[in-house]
Amino acid sequence: MPSPVVAPPAPAPMPAATPVSPSAYAALPFTVEMPMGFSLTAGRPGPDFQEYTIARAGQAFVRIYVGPSSQFPIYSGEVIMAGGRASVVTTDGLTRHALEHMFQRPSAPREIHVWTSSLDGADQALAERIADSVDAK
Secondary structure, three states: OOOOOOOOOOOOOOOOOEEOOHHHHHHOOEEOOOOOOEEEEEEOOOOOOEEEEEEEOOEEEEEEEEEOOOOOOOOOOEEEEEOOEEEEEEEEOOEEEEEEEEEEOOOOOOEEEEEEOOOOHHHHHHHHHHHHHOEEO
16 A cells, blocks of 8 residues: 655745734834825734835835845946945936935934836826835834
């Protein structure tokens, strides 16, 4: 009789995204302007970092890493320093796109890394506006 085949254990589920409450939002090391219909959720925490997602109807537009050491830059492009942050800018014809931003702070959390999702058209422009509105406290 053949040996029974044992299935490997299922991977642990990813923690669900948790909506950020108004009191938790006030304690964040950054501010952001979100249009109506968008939500800010916390997810994928680590021992010394947290990631946030700004989404509309389940579609991520912007992600934000808050912690000691991000993977900046994610996108290829020109890195410019302006407004107290480093930004990665690309050019598409005559249009410039700011796809990510990095704030460095003297105290914890030392880095706030903001990047847009890969979207098209008006959604990409909206993601860029939201990402550009993020500011370190």
